[in-house]
Amino acid sequence: MTIYFLQAFIYLVAAVIAVPVAKRLGLGSVLGYLIAGVIIGPVAGLVGDETTTIQHFAEFGVVMMLFLVGLELEPKMLWAMRNRLMGLGGLQVVGSAAAVMAIALAFGQPVSIALTIGLIFALSSTAIVLQTFNEKGLTKTEGGKNAFSVLLFQDIAVIPMLAFIPLLALPELVEKAQQAVGNAAEHHEEFSLVAHLPGWAYGLVILASIAVVVAGGHYLSRPLFRFVASSGLREIFTATALMLVVGIAALMSLVGLSPALGTFLAGVVLANSEFRHELESNIDPFKGLLLGLFFITVGAGIDFGILSEQLIVIILLTLGVMLLKALVLLALSFIFGIKGSDRWLFALSLAQAGEFGFVLLSFSMQQHVLPLELAQTLSLVVALSMFLTPGLFILFDKVILPKFEANSNEREADTIEEKGTVIIAGIGRFGQIINRLLVANGIHTVVLDHQADQVDALRRYGAKAYFGDALRPELLHTAGVEEAAMVVVAIDSRESSIELVKYLKHTYPHLKVLARAFDRGHGYLLRSAGADYIESETYHSALQVGGQALRELGFHPFFVEKQINIYHELDDKASDVLYHAWQDDSEGERFDNNYRQLFMDLEDNIKSAVQQDRFGKFASTDRHWTPPPKGYADDFDDDNEAGAGSTEKT
Template identity: 65%
Template sequence: MTIYFIQAFIYLIAAVIAVPLAKRFGLGSVLGYLIAGVVIGPVVGLVGDETTTIQHFAEFGVVMMLFLVGLELEPKMLWSMRHRLLGLGGLQVFLTAASAAGLGLLFDLPWTVAVTIGLIFSLSSTAIVLQTLQEKGLMSSDAGRSAFSVLLFQDIAVIPMLAFIPLLALPELVEAAASLQVAAEHHEELNLLAGLPGWAYAIALFSSIAAVVVGGHYLSRPIFKYVASAGLREISTAAALALVIGIAALMSLVGLSPALGTFLAGVVLANSEFRHELESNIEPFKGLLLGLFFITVGAGIDFGILFSEFGLIIGLTLGLIALKAGILLLLSFPFKVKGSDRWLFALSLAQAGEFGFVLLSFSTQNHALPLDISQRLSLVVALSMLLTPALFIAFERLILPIYEKRQSKTQEPDKVDDQGPVLVAGTGRFGQIVNRLLAANDVKTIVFDQSLSAIEVMRNIGIKSYFGDATRMDLLETAGVGQASLFVVAIDDRQRATELVLELKHAYPKLKILARSYDRGHQYELRQAGADYVVNETYYSALEMAQQSMIELGMHPFKATGLRNSFAKTEEKSRDILYETWLASTEDNKFNANYRELFMQFEDALRNANKRERNEGHSLERSWTPPPKGYAEEFE
């Protein structure tokens, strides 16, 4: 028992140390897990042969991930993906398998071995790609949707591959195994449908899928209502785990992919009122198991074979990545994946996948691959997965900036043919509200934004808007910034917003500048740059929510309004003093001990002010409009 505690501690502490460091250096969590595995495995030797067993257990994280992905997809959305799912996914698997098999024949491999290798290399890493795309917020992009379609088809394609590979067994391997009496004494997977005739097998498969779909639709709601009535969080978690594990077990018992079954269940439950609860219960287990899986991939790298045949292994790994990326780039043209999304799509799927380990083991056990080739291919699969985060980094730092520059050059800013008293930089969710209120009160605004879609929205509601970079002074001068009364900064980029305020205040000292900040630190930076008025984008919405919370808890609306105003007044008194303390600090971290101590003093003053407000029973502010007649009856 002690050895299990020690092993668990090693894996967990490696993740705790490596992943935050990888995130801090912009490498992503996946690469952090892989590096942790390499360190505790081949480098230090803290873990050994048990990694293969743990890897099979950790692969359940992929099953959980596909369940969560399914929860995000409505059936209508999945139907809309059918062309890319079958067309793009099918062509990718076929072309990659055929190309890899063709290259294998050039190296004088038997055609059965070449085809087996082609099938293994046609798969990509669902775990790494989806985890990274979600982490970077790229799932909703055209590249993200296309990559997901391909990955989903690959997961489905594993099923016929498992049925086809035993037909590719090499006769000499089968004979050698029989003569040595080592004819596959491995653990046989339990399959309830083994031995059934073809027609009965097909009916049983479709019945199992129908049971998941129909049961998920009609039985899940009463079951989860019953569980929720207990009011125990651990029972809800147990129910969520039982659902995923049960469906995975059912799919395995009939010879289908557990990942496919849980994905279908997720899609069926996408419209359920229990969807968010399921997500919150499953997410921690999914994250830990996926992290454990990535660690075992890194720990399983055999550096002995790698160093003895370094050139061959590295050449095969880079060749595989280049081959798959090239095929994916070609497929992106007919399926209209454009611009930088084309490169993201190609690079994200250029590795081999975790199911490659499953197929390698299965192929060896069924005598379709010699053991020595399987060991080398296992290294290629692991290294290609290890390099995937580096491909994402290359896309972000090398390819994406090129397309952004190209877009800024090819898409010329609109010619400004008007001027107004108010100029607004940025028309996102914050800037739109500012513009709408000003326009509703007949205040003429000139709006700039670098998003064509956002500009079209503003034009459709009759607000003069221009496509262009609001940080370009020549563009602002054409719009009459020198004669303007007011400039509103509402762009999304924190650094560019601060630089714009600094440049505007330097060029036009008398211009009034109002700016949106993201947090308290950004607020101080904008004030330091010269902004006349700064508002935190979440401040007033949070005050509104807090006031409504008190009302929902039974407090009279007038009382809640008084407490809100008391809070705002005390906050306003402290704002300038805290800013001056922050400004006077010469340390890199301006939120130092002096600032924190002063902040806590104001927090105490805030609590005391609100306590007095509650005890006195009247508001410190009397500026709101009296309520209409009959208003009080609504709260009696």
């Protein structure tokens, strides 16, 4: 028992030290785990033969990850991405397998071995890629979405690969295995429900298993989760979530299917469940720990003995496989219209071999397709390619992406051929709404934005926009700033927006300047720069959502509108006081104790005002609103009895 505690302690210490250091150095957590594995395994020799066994256990982290990925995908979303899934993913697997197979044949390998090697190296690392995408915020990029489609197809493709590989068995390897079995009895046999079934029966069992997962997830999961949730015990819900994932993985294994695919399918089925977020929060910690353990075992499992004996060969094979896959992916990016930095993100992120490569290698040896010596060499190639993958992401971040951003900034500014009554600087989500409203009311606008991709995207949808930096005086002059009535500053940069407001109010003091603020502090800086009107990007939306919350709780719409107006009126009055308090302390800390006290007083004033009885008198802020219906006060008293408790709580 003591040895298990010591081994667990060694793995945990390695992760606790290596991962934070790697993150701080900008290397990412995955590379940190891999380095930790190398240190405690081949370098220090603190772990040994148990690494392979632990790796099989840790692979369950990949199963959990695909379950969580499935939870994020509704069936209709999965159907919507079918073209990229089947087209891009299918061509990647076929193209990469064919290219690797051709190279293997050129080196004299038999067709069956060459094809098996091609299938193994056609797969990429779902664990490393998705983990890195999440860490670096690349999941929603065009390159990230296409990479995810390919990874998803690869995980699905593992199933037909497992069914096909036994057909490639080499007669000489089968004969050796039979002799070995004759000399030594098998110690154990894996459980399987389909080991001796004919082909037609095996197909029926597979269809029945998938039907059980889909039907059970759709019809049985909700009653089960409601029953467990009624106990009020969080640990029981956690146990239920684990039971679900483990049970599905076990069922898939018993019928010879990929556990990862089964849990992914279950996740998709449960994507619309009201218990989805609870499942995510319970499974995610286990997924993170097991994935980290898996990466450590990959690093610890590198056999430096074989690596040193075949160092040049293994390095050349690794680099050759990664280069070949990257070229196939780049070719597909041209075919499917993936452009710019997304093209390189797509190609580099999927250039490695994957964790399912270990599964196929082990399975290929069991089915007498690959000899042991070749499988050991290929296993090192898979591990080394995974080890090098974080370096490819660093290459993308530090070298490739800055070049594309620089090229975007170096693009010549567009020639502005018109002048507008209103100039809008920045056409992101905030500026677009303003522009639509003004144009819809016949106001002629000139829109400037320094992000070329944003301008090009708007043009594709028929909107008129010009590429250029609004901080450049000559562009503002061309856009007609001297004759313009107003400039709207909606730039996604605090410093640039403040600098632009200062320039406009200094050079054109009679020009109206409306500015978007990210928060109260940014608003004060814009006001200090001279902006005539400042609006926080979340202020009105938050008020409207708060008002809708009151309506849903049973408060009368007229009363809610009054409360919103009260809040808005008091906040406007207090903003001058808070601004001057902030301004007076310009030499020291911006938000000192005096400012904090004034802010707390504002909160108390708002709370006091909205709780006052104003039924006998309407404020000026109410006059623009439709008068309340007859008997409003009586109806409100009845409706508000239920909501009074909620008012006290807020």
